[in-house]
Amino acid sequence: MKKIKLLFQGDSITDAGRDRRNYFDLGAGYPKYAAEQIKADFPDVEFTFINLGISGNRSGQLFDRSSADIIDLQPDVISIMIGINDIWHRYKKTGAVPTTDAQFELNYRTLLSEIRKRTSAKIMILCPYLLDCEDKQHMRPDLDRMVPIVEGIAKDFADVYVPTDAIFAKALPHQPEPLYYSADGVHPNKNGAAFIGLEYAKAIQPLLESLSEDRR
Numbered sequence: 001m002k003k004i005k006l007l008f009q010g011d012s013i014t015d016a017g018r019d020r021r022n023y024f025d026l027g028a029g030y031p032k033y034a035a036e037q038i039k040a041d042f043p044d045v046e047f048t049f050i051n052l053g054i055s056g057n058r059s060g061q062l063f064d065r066s067s068a069d070i071i072d073l074q075p076d077v078i079s080i081m082i083g084i085n086d087i088w089h090r091y092k093k094t095g096a097v098p099t100t101d102a103q104f105e106l107n108y109r110t111l112l113s114e115i116r117k118r119t120s121a122k123i124m125i126l127c128p129y130l131l132d133c134e135d136k137q138h139m140r141p142d143l144d145r146m147v148p149i150v151e152g153i154a155k156d157f158a159d160v161y162v163p164t165d166a167i168f169a170k171a172l173p174h175q176p177e178p179l180y181y182s183a184d185g186v187h188p189n190k191n192g193a194a195f196i197g198l199e200y201a202k203a204i205q206p207l208l209e210s211l212s213e214d215r216r
Contacts, residue, residue, distance in 0.1 A: 002212050005048040006038075007075035007121075009062065010082050012187060014053025026051045029188065033197025034204075041205060045212050050075070058085045058099055059107035066111055071118045076211060078121045079200070081164070082108070083128035083150065084186055087142040105149050112157040122207055125150065125158040126200070129165035131192070132172060133185025162203045164196065171195065 008014050008031040016029025026032040026049060035049045052069045054061070059082050070078060086099040099107070115121060127150050130136055130143045147165055154161040168181065175181065181192030188196060 001044065001046045003046045003048070004077065004208065004211055005050070005073070005075045006035075007070065007073055007078045008034075008049070008051045008053060009070065009078060009080045010053040010126075011057040011062075011085050012053070012055035013084070014051065014081055015055045016051075016053070016193065018051050018053070020054075023050050023052055024048075027053075028190070029053075029193045030196035030200060033194045034200040035197075037198055037201035038204070038208065041201060042208055042212060045208070053081075056085060057082065058089060059083065059104050059111070060099065063107050063111045063114075066114060070115060070121075074119055075121045077124060077204070077207065078115060078119075079124035079126060079160075079204075080111075081126035081128065083146055084130070084143075087128075087139050087146065088186070090142065091139065101145055101149060104146065105153065108150075108153050109156075112153065116157065122159040122211070123157055124160040124162070124200075124204055124207070125154045126162040126196075127151070127154075127164045127166070129168050131168055131182045131185045132178065133182070136185035160204050160207050162199060164199070167199055168195075 013029060014031060016027035018027030019025040026035055031051045039047060062082050086104045089096055090098040112123060115123060127147060128143060130140055181195060182188050
């Protein structure tokens with residue numbers, strides 16, 4: 001049977017309450033729903049799913065732990081959703097040095113360069129997003145600047161790119177009730193996690209088809 005190791009990386013949206021003592025525990029967020037759909041789509045492939053998202057991480061923190069939490073694992077595919085905390089911490093009074101747009105881009109590009117150099121992993125990038133929530137709207141201009149940065153990074157490094165913010169923007173006018181996908185505009189509830197998970201599985205399908213063919 002063909003084998004594929006897929007690593008989910010990111011912040012709390014990826015972490016989603018996982019048991020950090022067991023990196024095979026996918027938590028309650030989009031990795032859980034993505035993995036379920038991927039397994040259904042590829043019954044002849046033996047997948048190893050690993051979730052090492054850590055709540056609160058910014059791009060610099062993800063880079064700092066990349067050797068142990070990415071490189072050493074040598075995944076076949078790594079997916080990354082990072083960036084919303086780089087924005088959020090600009091407005092939090094935590095004493096942490098804020099991440100500028102330029103530093104975010106440098107952190108991300110350096111991380112992906114290391115992944116390309118030190119692994120043979122295919123790279124999937126999910127764009128950060130912001131949903132309807134009154135107390136988060138002050139962050140929208142920051143995200144609107146970040147989205148094209150991520151798109152440019154994805155153009156240079158990604159084998160799969162998911163424009164999550166744009167996908168949500170199309171879906172939000174049709175949501176059955178306010179805050180249907182998230183109570184705070186950032187962390188998805190069950191509806192939001194399932195929505196991202198299905199979009200993830202759909203986007204990665206051609207890549208997984210190619211990998212599974214190569215491993216016959």
